Amino acid sequence: xxxxxxxxxxxxxxxxxxxxxxxxxxxxxxxxxxxxxxxxxxxxxxxxxxxxxxxxxxxxxxxxxxxxxxxxxxxxxxxxxxxxxxxxxxxxxxxxxxxxxxxxxxxxxxxxxxxxxxxxxxxxxxxxxxxxxxxxxxxxxxxxxxxxxxxxxxxxxxxxxxxxxxxxxxxxxxxxxxxxxxxxxxxxxxxxxxxxxxxxxxxxxxxxxxxxxxxxxxxxxxxxxxxxxxxxxxxxxxxxxxxxxxxxxxxxxxxxxxxxxxxxxxxxxxxxxxxxxxxxxxxxxxxxxxxxxxxxxxxxxxxxxxxxxxxxxxxxxxxxxxxxxxxxxxxxxxxxxxxxxxxxxxxxxxxxxxxxxxxxxxxxxxxxxxxxxxxxxxxxxxxxxxxxxxxxxxxxxxxxxxxxxxxxxx
Amino acid sequence: xxxxxxxxxxxxxxxxxxxxxxxxxxxxxxxxxxxxxxxxxxxxxxxxxxxxxxxxxxxxxxxxxxxxxxxxxxxxxxxxxxxxxxxxxxxxxxxxxxxxxxxxxxxxxxxxxxxxxxxxxxxxxxxxxxxxxxxxxxxxxxxxxxxxxxxxxxxxxxxxxxxxxxxxxxxxxxxxxxxxxxxxxxxxxxxxxxxxxxxxxxxxxxxxxxxxxxxxxxxxxxxxxxxxxxxxxxxxxxxxxxxxxxxxxxxxxxxxxxxxxxxxxxxxxxxxxxxxxxxxxxxxxxxxxxxxxxxxxxxxxxxxxxxxxxxxxxxxxxxxxxxxxxxxxxxxxxxxxxxxxxxxxxxxxxxxxxxxxxxxxxxxxxxxxxxxxxxxxxxxxxxxxxxxxxxxxxxxxxxxxxxxxxxxxxxx
Numbered sequence: 001x002x003x004x005x006x007x008x009x010x011x012x013x014x015x016x017x018x019x020x021x022x023x024x025x026x027x028x029x030x031x032x033x034x035x036x037x038x039x040x041x042x043x044x045x046x047x048x049x050x051x052x053x054x055x056x057x058x059x060x061x062x063x064x065x066x067x068x069x070x071x072x073x074x075x076x077x078x079x080x081x082x083x084x085x086x087x088x089x090x091x092x093x094x095x096x097x098x099x100x101x102x103x104x105x106x107x108x109x110x111x112x113x114x115x116x117x118x119x120x121x122x123x124x125x126x127x128x129x130x131x132x133x134x135x136x137x138x139x140x141x142x143x144x145x146x147x148x149x150x151x152x153x154x155x156x157x158x159x160x161x162x163x164x165x166x167x168x169x170x171x172x173x174x175x176x177x178x179x180x181x182x183x184x185x186x187x188x189x190x191x192x193x194x195x196x197x198x199x200x201x202x203x204x205x206x207x208x209x210x211x212x213x214x215x216x217x218x219x220x221x222x223x224x225x226x227x228x229x230x231x232x233x234x235x236x237x238x239x240x241x242x243x244x245x246x247x248x249x250x251x252x253x254x255x256x257x258x259x260x261x262x263x264x265x266x267x268x269x270x271x272x273x274x275x276x277x278x279x280x281x282x283x284x285x286x287x288x289x290x291x292x293x294x295x296x297x298x299x300x301x302x303x304x305x306x307x308x309x310x311x312x313x314x315x316x317x318x319x320x321x322x323x324x325x326x327x328x329x330x331x332x333x334x335x336x337x338x339x340x341x342x343x344x345x346x347x348x349x350x351x352x353x354x355x356x357x358x359x360x361x362x363x364x365x366x367x368x369x370x371x372x373x374x375x376x377x378x379x380x381x382x383x384x385x386x387x388x389x390x391x392x393x394x395x396x397x398x399x400x401x402x403x404x405x406x407x408x409x410x
Numbered sequence: 411x412x413x414x415x416x417x418x419x420x421x422x423x424x425x426x427x428x429x430x431x432x433x434x435x436x437x438x439x440x441x442x443x444x445x446x447x448x449x450x451x452x453x454x455x456x457x458x459x460x461x462x463x464x465x466x467x468x469x470x471x472x473x474x475x476x477x478x479x480x481x482x483x484x485x486x487x488x489x490x491x492x493x494x495x496x497x498x499x500x501x502x503x504x505x506x507x508x509x510x511x512x513x514x515x516x517x518x519x520x521x522x523x524x525x526x527x528x529x530x531x532x533x534x535x536x537x538x539x540x541x542x543x544x545x546x547x548x549x550x551x552x553x554x555x556x557x558x559x560x561x562x563x564x565x566x567x568x569x570x571x572x573x574x575x576x577x578x579x580x581x582x583x584x585x586x587x588x589x590x591x592x593x594x595x596x597x598x599x600x601x602x603x604x605x606x607x608x609x610x611x612x613x614x615x616x617x618x619x620x621x622x623x624x625x626x627x628x629x630x631x632x633x634x635x636x637x638x639x640x641x642x643x644x645x646x647x648x649x650x651x652x653x654x655x656x657x658x659x660x661x662x663x664x665x666x667x668x669x670x671x672x673x674x675x676x677x678x679x680x681x682x683x684x685x686x687x688x689x690x691x692x693x694x695x696x697x698x699x700x701x702x703x704x705x706x707x708x709x710x711x712x713x714x715x716x717x718x719x720x721x722x723x724x725x726x727x728x729x730x731x732x733x734x735x736x737x738x739x740x741x742x743x744x745x746x747x748x749x750x751x752x753x754x755x756x757x758x759x760x761x762x763x764x765x766x767x768x769x770x771x772x773x774x775x776x777x778x779x780x781x782x783x784x785x786x787x788x789x790x791x792x793x794x795x796x797x798x799x800x801x802x803x804x805x806x807x808x809x810x811x812x813x814x815x816x817x818x819x820x821x822x
Contacts, residue, residue: 021431023752054675062685066675070742073749075674092749121688128643128713129691134543234641236542268486269476278465278472280532283540303540335480342483346434346500350756 003368004194010210012181014198015368016188017358019351025190026355027100027197028088029107030363032185033178035082036151036292037215042170044158046178047080048123049171053087054078055115057105062115068102076103080156082143083215083292084363090352093191097200100186104204107184111175116168123163130157134235135303138403142299145228146243146399150221152292181205183213187359190351217294220245223397230403237283238309238404242300242316246393249291249364255377256385257289257296257393262336263328263386264319265300269335271323275315276302282312293364298393309402310410320395327387340378344371413765413775414604416611420618421592424611425765425775427599429758435600436500436758437510438766439517443588444493445566446626451575452584454534454568457490458576459584461530462522464488468515472526475512484509490566492558492700493625493770495588500759503601507610510596514614517589524578531573538567546646546692546711549638549810553648553707556632557806562700563632590620597766600758634806637814645717645811646709647724652803653697653704656771661704662784663796668697668706669743670735670793671727676742678727683710689720695728701771714812721809725818732801734794747785751778 005015034046054076056062069076069089076089087106091099130136140155147153158166186201188194247253265272265287276282282304290297304312347353348371361369369377402409412428448455465472479486479499486499497516501509541548551565598607640646653664672679672695683693690712698705708728712720754760755778768775809815 022756023431024749024756063676063681066681066685067742070674070676071745073742073745073747075746090749090753092752118686118688122684122691125644125689125712126691129546129711132545132642132644236539237536269480274473277533278529280529280536283536303536305536305539331477335477338481338483339485342501342505343485345502346485346758349432349434349758350753352753 001370006198008181008202008206010181010206010208012201012205012208013185014201015185015358015362016192016194016197017354017368018188018192018194019190022190022351023093024090024351025093025096025188025192026088026090026352027103027186027188028086028355028359029103030185030187030359031085031179032083032183032213032215032363033085034080035154035156037178038154042166042174043155043162044123045166045171045174046085047156047158048119048163048166049175050078050080050085051119051123052111052116052171053106053109055112055119056110057108058110060105065102065106072098074099082152082154082156086359088355093193096193097196100197100200101204104201107179107205108208111168111172113168116171120163120166124160127157127160127163134232134237134403135239138239138241138401139299141230141403142241142243142399142401145226145401146223146297148221150218150295151216152220152295178213180211180213181208182210185359185363187355187362189355189358215293220295223399225396225398227400227409228402229406229408230401231405231407232403233405235404237303238306238402238406240302240304240309240312241401242398243297244393244395244398246289246296246298247291247389248294248296250293251296253385253389254289254291254296256381256389257291257298259333259336259340259378259381260386260389261287261289261298262339263332264323266336266339271319272316275319276312281308281315291364298395306404306406309406313409324390324394324396328383330383333381333383333386337378337381341375344374413777414608415775416608418591418612418616420616421622422594422596422615422618423769424596424598424608425769426597426602426604426607427761427765428602428604429600429755429761432600432756432758433503434500434758435503435506435598435602436498436762437506438496438498438597438762439513440595440597440766440770441495441497441517441589442493442593443495443584444491445564445568446492446561447584447588448561448564448568448572451572452580453564453572454538454566455572455576455580455584456495456588457566457568458530458534458573459581459588460488460490460495461533462526462581463516463520463585465523465526465530466521468519470515475516478512479509482509492562492564498759498763506598506602507606510611511614518615518618520585522578522582522585527578527581531576534568534573535570538570538573541567545640545642545644545810546709549646549648549808550707550709552638552810553650553806553808556634556636556808557650557705557804558700559631560629561626562628586620587623590623591615591618592622595766595769597762597769599761599765631804634804635817636808638808638810640810640812642811643713644711645714645809645815646711647717647721647815648808649708649724649728650806651706653706654800655702655704656699658704660796662788663793664704664800665697666740666743666788666793667731667735667797668695670739671695671731673743674746678731679724682727683720683723687723689716689723693724699771717809717811718815721815721818728802732797734797735790737790740788740790740793744785744788748782751782754778
């Protein structure tokens with residue numbers, strides 16, 4: 001296992017965790033852009049652009065792109081978040097150069113008007129699909145309520161209206177501004193021939209014009225508690241989300257925050273699990289730590305029958321009060337560490353999952369960390385660390401959103 | 411030899427595959443009782459039992475059971491399909507045998523506590539209600555209910571009346587009859603010592619003795635054309651038609667044809683329905699299996715005003731498949747399969763499930779070299795001659811959304 005890095009003259013960074021013990025590899029272009037870099041006029045453009053990257057280049061049609069990936073047995077995929085757009089695929093090592101060449105070409109798309117118009121319909125279908133599934137899309141909504149005029153308030157999907165009104169010229173402008181080499185990192189994991197990897201990248205990406213793509217990372221807004229209701233009459237269940245502030249992505253306390261998430265809200269065996277799921281009060285509940293540049297949140301998410309909402313809220317708040325007053329126990333911290341360690345090792349066996357850990361850590365923390373370093377960081381967390389963190393980021397200041405048939409919260 | 415098989419005297423089978431590059435091990439118990447075994451007035455009973463067996467077993471309370479798994483770093487999961495209740499997990503190799511000991515308590519010695527029946531019922535009812543907010547999933551369940559011969563299409567989530575009527579005696583009876591060694595398969599994959607594994611599993615399970623229970627037979631099918639009114643933006647279109655089972659010599663040809671239709675982004679459905687026309691975000695076809703038959707299911711979800719066109723184009727693509735597949739389509743399918751098989755070798759969980767299901771469907775376990783050979787031997791001619799001999803049969807169409815669609819010809 002060896003970590004390698006290289007930067008092209010135009011600023012494109014190339015990093016890889018090279019592992020000759022495995023039989024496959026994965027690569028991804030990680031672009032530091034997402035909903036937080038948009039404005040009202042172009043809401044949803046990052047995600048729409050992600051779709052357009054598969055629509056062809058001056059030398060390839062969309063059909064060529066799909067066919068060529070399939071010919072190499074590769075399944076290309078992509079996702080867009082508040083602050084990242086990632087294009088990735090696992091592949092067989094013998095196809096490294098060809099896979100890299102196709103992706104590099106896709107990263108300079110034609111953005112043709114005809115393709116833009118067809119894909120617009122697909123995006124609208126995607127939004128409508130989520131609208132029919134009340135649990136989805138609610139996370140975007142609570143980020144808006146919690147972060148208000150902060151960039152992290154922006155929705156990844158946008159709305160049917162913002163997408164319909166979007167013009168191809170706006171997308172081209174956004175692409176020019178954000179997809180410059182200094183804002184992109186090429187990441188590899190698994191059986192990577194790094195010298196050949198960088199040579200292919202230099203050949204295919206070296207001519208991209210160097211430019212800067214700044215991003216503002218203001219601190220999260222000061223806030224108190226607030227409650228909101230989004231009435232969806234056709235929904236069967238009521239869905240509850242609660243956000244409170246937590247350590248940001250570059251904060252070393254993020255490991256403590258992840259373990260707090262596991263102790264309180266893992267989908268099995270956590271405090272919320274025993275109070276809400278084992279008793280049959282709620283359909284599901286989770287509490288997790290989400291981290292961004294300059295900000296982080298604890299997100300609690302539950303679904304239950306509308307009649308059970310007030311009891312569900314009370315139980316969740318009782319769990320919060322109890323832990324804030326009496327702290328965590330050593331036993332539950334040990335179990336959370338054991339789970340976290342096991343998950344890390346299991347996912348590290350697959351280059352296609354390791355890719356996201358290596359790339360995410362590099363972009364969010366500006367560093368490479370081995371699996372062992374990650375495990376050690378979890379093992380070093382103490383009960384007092386966890387208790388102290390909750391004193392600084394109390395659950396008492398929480399933004400709450402209910403989505404479902406209820407007109408108001410009890 | 412990386413694959414090991416042992417049949418115990420009580421009818422339970424252990425199948426295992428060593429994956430030497432891994433530090434983990436995964437296991438998967440297929441217990442031969444699924445939602446097809448739910449009694450008529452107790453739809454959802456098998457899932458209810460699955461919920462209840464986790465509420466304490468052996469000398470452990472439910473809390474001690476989960477705590478013990480967490481300390482071993484076991485990511486456990488359970489599910490109920492038509493034919494099986496499945497319990498699986500993955501962990502670091504050193505923790506495999508202790509994890510299996512915990513699951514032996516779960517499978518052989520659950521408490522099924524009456525005082526927790528109501529909590530278990532609430533969990534089951536919640537799951538049922540949750541599906542109401544996932545229209546695509548609901549539509550697929552309703553398609554299977556209609557297309558598969560009863561009771562082999564019964565959704566595992568059951569129905570409200572079945573769950574409401576269930577008593578602790580129902581739960582205990584279903585457990586006592588259904589959880590049995592005959593037909594239970596334990597699949598293990600990853601890093602392990604075969605002799606140690608075999609003797610440990612033998613010690614845990616050789617005393618397990620329960621009379622055998624026959625599989626439910628096939629009853630009638632449901633409506634071949636149906637619409638479920640649903641207040642939603644999108645209309646969900648589901649189609650099904652018959653295919654061949656895994657044990658059929660034609661299986662890989664049938665499978666190959668479905669992958670030309672819907673495997674990869676250059677496949678026909680994705681390119682014609684989504685890429686060229688922008689009709690929907692999600693469209694796919696899958697080859698699904700019961701032990702003695704295969705079923706092709708197909709799904710597309712789109713705005714109500716574009717649903718008729720989506721159905722027509724999807725149906726036209728299914729029919730065009732029968733005009734034959736091309737050599738380059740097969741080349742791409744084979745390339746995808748080759749990389750897919752290698753990637754499966756990196757996942758102890760997915761291999762443990764694959765080999766367990768092989769044993770259920772075939773009574774033997776295929777290594778990846780054999781699967782690879784079967785895919786490489788496919789030719790356009792072999793797939794096309796299969797298609798000629800197996801025209802679309804027993805087509806079922808189910809739509810869920812604001813208004814019904816006009817059915818394509820061939821659907822009665």
